[in-house]
Amino acid sequence: GDQVKQSPSALSLQEGTNSALRCNFSIATTTVQWFLQNPRGSLMNLFYLVPGTKENGRLKSTFNSKESYSTLHIRDAQLEDSGTYFCADDTNAYKVIFGKGTHLHVLP
Template identity: 55%
Template structure:
């Protein structure tokens, strides 16, 4: 299967700071998504981004499929951004493979 690696594994930020999370994947994929798991366990789909760049408020994501990586940018972080961020990669919406996640703690 596809190997998905995320970095950093842990990140502590002061509220208002910016951050970049990285996801590397081992094979050519045509599906990549970013998720946020809040402290209560709920997984929220942030971006479906097999290639290119998307923005949603303070969050944006870029995937360079030819170089097999994706980046998630968080600007002006807030305490509600805390949780675990997962990327998941796959083919044709079958068998998504999840990375190990980046645990983000935003301190007030």
């Protein structure tokens, strides 16, 4: 099975609403990265996490290593938040393992 499972696989949100994306790990994980791939294909770094929580503007991410999951919270969704969100297990020396992504569409 997949070592990094993301859910949901796709999501539509009304502008101004909140949501949470989830990433589950099947093996022990110590470091997580979250990325946003915009419609042009560019991968933007969102968060780089050891266990705990980080916040940046309308985005917040938590990583619970004991229960092997990470979440990305989006507050007050905007049209420019649309794209594909990837989480990645950054634990295994140099071999980052990516999830399959959550395709987010923010509706006006």
